[in-house]
Amino acid sequence: MRMHRLVLIGVGLIGGSLALDLKRAGLVGKVAGIDIDADNLTRALERRVIDYAYTQIDVQSVADADMVLIATPVNTLPLICRQLAPYLPERCIVTDVGSTKQLALQAFASELPNHYLRCVASHPIAGSDRHGALAAQFGLFAQKKCIICAHEHQDETALQSVVTMWQAVQAQIYYLDAVRHDAIFAAVSHLPHMLAYAYVHQLAEAANADELLQFAGSGFRDFTRIAASHPHIWTDICLANRKVLADLLQQQQQELVYLQQCLEQGDAQKLTAFFVKAQKIREDWQN
Numbered sequence: 001m002r003m004h005r006l007v008l009i010g011v012g013l014i015g016g017s018l019a020l021d022l023k024r025a026g027l028v029g030k031v032a033g034i035d036i037d038a039d040n041l042t043r044a045l046e047r048r049v050i051d052y053a054y055t056q057i058d059v060q061s062v063a064d065a066d067m068v069l070i071a072t073p074v075n076t077l078p079l080i081c082r083q084l085a086p087y088l089p090e091r092c093i094v095t096d097v098g099s100t101k102q103l104a105l106q107a108f109a110s111e112l113p114n115h116y117l118r119c120v121a122s123h124p125i126a127g128s129d130r131h132g133a134l135a136a137q138f139g140l141f142a143q144k145k146c147i148i149c150a151h152e153h154q155d156e157t158a159l160q161s162v163v164t165m166w167q168a169v170q171a172q173i174y175y176l177d178a179v180r181h182d183a184i185f186a187a188v189s190h191l192p193h194m195l196a197y198a199y200v201h202q203l204a205e206a207a208n209a210d211e212l213l214q215f216a217g218s219g220f221r222d223f224t225r226i227a228a229s230h231p232h233i234w235t236d237i238c239l240a241n242r243k244v245l246a247d248l249l250q251q252q253q254q255e256l257v258y259l260q261q262c263l264e265q266g267d268a269q270k271l272t273a274f275f276v277k278a279q280k281i282r283e284d285w286q287n
């Protein structure tokens with residue numbers, strides 16, 4: 001599988017990193033980048049993440065695309081698909097990298113009905129708290145999972161092309177139904193981001209916030225790294241997955257109430273048992 005022209009919409013951390021790897025693997029000839037941020041496009045051209053830059057989806061920017069890869073905040077998908085519809089070459093594959101998958105499949109189905117067979121929803125479980133073309137890096141997806149949420153009308157060749165693309169950047173393919181996908185990543189990705197944001201807020205609201213931050217060490221650094229993630233990206237993810245996420249926040253409050261009770265009762269046994277269980281789960285996961 002070799003693509004002559006990949007059209008990348010959203011030339012940021014994820015889309016840019018994938019473009020770099022695909023070029024290096026010889027899987028794409030030219031990459032056309034479309035982004036609403038003109039400065040970001042300039043940086044992407046300078047770093048050779050892309051070969052051509054456009055700020056709009058139109059006949060020129062989408063022309064001759066073998067594949068359109070959408071790597072923008074998840075809530076932009078419906079509009080982007082609507083804008084793409086008139087310009088997509090017939091055999092073109094459309095795929096995305098968004099962190100929530102029900103919304104992606106809904107956008108493909110409702111905005112690209114004539115192309116739906118060739119729309120493949122994917123999600124690499126790799127990333128960082130950085131953003132934009134400057135954050136794009138080689139090797140981001142190597143040995144990382146990539147989830148494919150195939151739909152019932154999926155064209156087999158389109159699916160295989162997307163799988164081949166991710167395997168070429170050494171990602172490990174897993175298949176999940178979109179509802180299940182969103183429930184799982186609400187628990188292991190979206191909830192921890194919410195908790196990190198909430199904790200940083202708690203500190204910021206303290207009267208001596210500056211003093212607290214001045215003395216914060218590696219525990220603070222490790223727990224809050226993801227609170228440095230891009231606010232726009234995460235607003236979209238959290239809202240797209242709001243129902244499951246709100247339930248998880250409710251459950252988290254119960255955990256906090258339990259911890260509070262342990263402290264009020266001075267119950268070392270209960271507290272240690274709680275920590276031992278969490279420690280074991282974390283260690284087993286690491287191994």
Ligand SMILES: NC(=O)c1ccc[n+]([C@@H]2O[C@H](COP(=O)([O-])OP(=O)(O)OC[C@H]3O[C@@H](n4cnc5c(N)ncnc54)[C@H](O)[C@@H]3O)[C@@H](O)[C@H]2O)c1
Nearest residue numbers: 010012013014035036037071072074098099127128131132
């Ligand atoms: N950051 C992560 O760790 C991570 C991991 C896996 C998947 N994702 C998903 O990947 C996607 C991109 O995230 P990212 O981290 O690369 O973000 P990013 O901010 O680095 O890149 C997104 C790019 O999209 C551009 N953009 C925004 N709206 C646009 C629009 N309407 N049209 C064209 N361009 C637009 C922005 O200017 C930016 O350059 C998101 O859907 C996110 O959920 C992120």
Ligand SMILES: O=C(O)C(=O)C[C@]1(C(=O)O)C=C[C@@H](O)C=C1
Nearest residue numbers: 099124125126127128129189226
């Ligand atoms: O490493 C990080 O900073 C990430 O947030 C990466 C992370 C995650 O939560 O694991 C974030 C969002 C994704 O959709 C996939 C990966």
